[in-house]
Amino acid sequence: MTVLTTLALTTSLVHAQTAWTGGDDLPNNPLACDATAATPAAMPYDGGVPTNPPDRKGKEITVVDVPKLIGIGYFDATSKGIAEAAKEIGTMKATTDGPTKANIDDQITLIDNYITSGVDGILFAANDPVAIAPVLKKALAAGINVVGYDANSEPDARQWFVNQAEFNGIAKSMIDSLAAETGPDASFAIVTSTFTTPNQARWISEMGAYAAKCHPGLKWLETVEAQEDNILSFNQANTLINKYGDDLKGILGMTSVATPAAADAVTQAGKCGSVAVVGLATPNAMKPYVEADCVKSVVLWNPVDLGYAAAYVIRAAADGTLQPGATSVAAGKLGNLSVINGSEILLGAPFVFTKDNIGDFNF
């Protein structure tokens, strides 16, 4: 019976899946093939507003930072940036407290507890944009300043969202780096966390659009899931190498877990130089592969800067210096950051770590 079940499922589904686009049906907006910067369209403020907040201008505020999860290098780095900014600002106490795994229910419970215990501000990186919205609205209704970073909620559930990089910007960096390493007509595959993770899904969708526009010769073979699991990511990357053999010229890693695992798979398979690995990852995890010349481009923003910017934004929102309709906000050493898409603040263009600069970063 077990055999029959296995058989029935595996055979009947052979043709069930076509290439998964990772898309969420939102329109894609591929950037220009050259380095022309996109001009963001002006949009009215679409964020939320806290109800009757106390006057916090210049006063000491307590802020809690609730990332998607704690325990990974990436959110370690964002909380480091938040702490750094809070220290600079002086009138802000910031603590980080997130779920131990990327679980939306745990995250909602945590935020709810902080609303009850009383804080002046909440910084968050959402595990689910829709599911997190009610609890954030509850915070706004309690007069708490709410600012997102890394992963957005529905816009009206928070005041501002600090966008580390636009999806189309990341997509351009990834695909341009891949094409530069493999040549214009290479076949590649993607290792992602899950098809439904919002950020990863948008990046993949934008990569498809940008590749079709600017590198039409690239052949996208498939996308595989590996959750946030390094051994599974390693196994999935290996399986792709085994499945496509010499046809596979590149692997794109969509998470900071998948990319080093894919690089290790390529290294252990002795395919360094013949299979390019380009991906989103933290520099510390990628240093061994970059220094061994197995990986040439690691695409990311600086997550320390991201947390740093988010802290300045919530301080400005609490002070009332960042109001709906503003076009930029001062963020300490980062200078002035622009407001885009109504209520988002753009950190800047993605950063590509290479052998030349990766040693300068430690996170």
Add this chain to the structure above:
Amino acid sequence: MVEPLPKTSGVRRSTLARFVSGYGQEIVIFCAILILFALVSLINPRFLGANNLTTIFSGNAYIAVAAIGMSMIIITGHIDVSVGALIGVLATISGTLAVAGYPVWVAWLAPVLVGMCINAVVGVLVAYGRIPSIVVTLGMLSILRGGLVSVTGGAWINDLPPEFLLAQQRLLGVPAPVVAMIVLTALAALWMRYTATGRSIYAIGGNAEAARAAGINIERRTVLVFMIHGAFAGLATILFATQLKIIQSTVPPNLELTVITAAVIGGVSILGGTGTVVGATLAAILFSAIGSALIFINVSAYWLRAVIGLLILTTVLIDMARRTNETRSAKR
């Protein structure tokens, strides 16, 4: 002494029939693996390439090794939901020692010893404290997971010394995780089949009072089984932590469930008393093979979860049916 695998049917049967009945679930899974390999290789012959076989057999070896200890726990009539968190803690300890410059054998031995110590505490609370194992291990799960993040601050371990990476080694061309999986499964299976202590754990899980009447010190045996399980968790940790150059302080989510699932699909009755470690190892290989097969035949990985869910339900139903039959034939 106690008969480990009670065959309650009084009818005389051929050796083959007895073998099939004693290892029914293992044979079913073995056949499922063979059929899966045959079918997928028809669609894509590269599935049977040496590299892919390596990926399949070594990919889930750490789960198979952890499932050996888990099988013993479940056969004894208990459960452990903390093994995933335990492996995370042990991996961090092992990696930290390796990076700090201790000899690699210290870094490899530490998770085994620490795993035994932690699980000795669990075993004592279960056996002498009379607290249900699910409660003790749920508590341990929170302590380990929370403690790990508090202590490490969530930082990854980078820069592992190359000689530490045992799981990347090969022995006569066979990847070390595969060798470890086969040797440990065989040792555990022989121990459970042919030693008095090994056989007694079936007696405890089958009927604790009868086992006590037969002179088995149930408390001491239970602590021992938990400690052995801790040792296997430590061995699984070595395979887990030495596969890549990085150790994440977060282990795969739901790792404990994967390990329990491997044991149950492998034929270990969730009610205790029956099952073998061979089945659990085969089940871990089957999961790995299904995962790989889905990629080879272009099926979404979401089906892996659905397929495994179906396998669990099917297995438990078969187990229930078998128990009902045994009770009936015993009454006849």
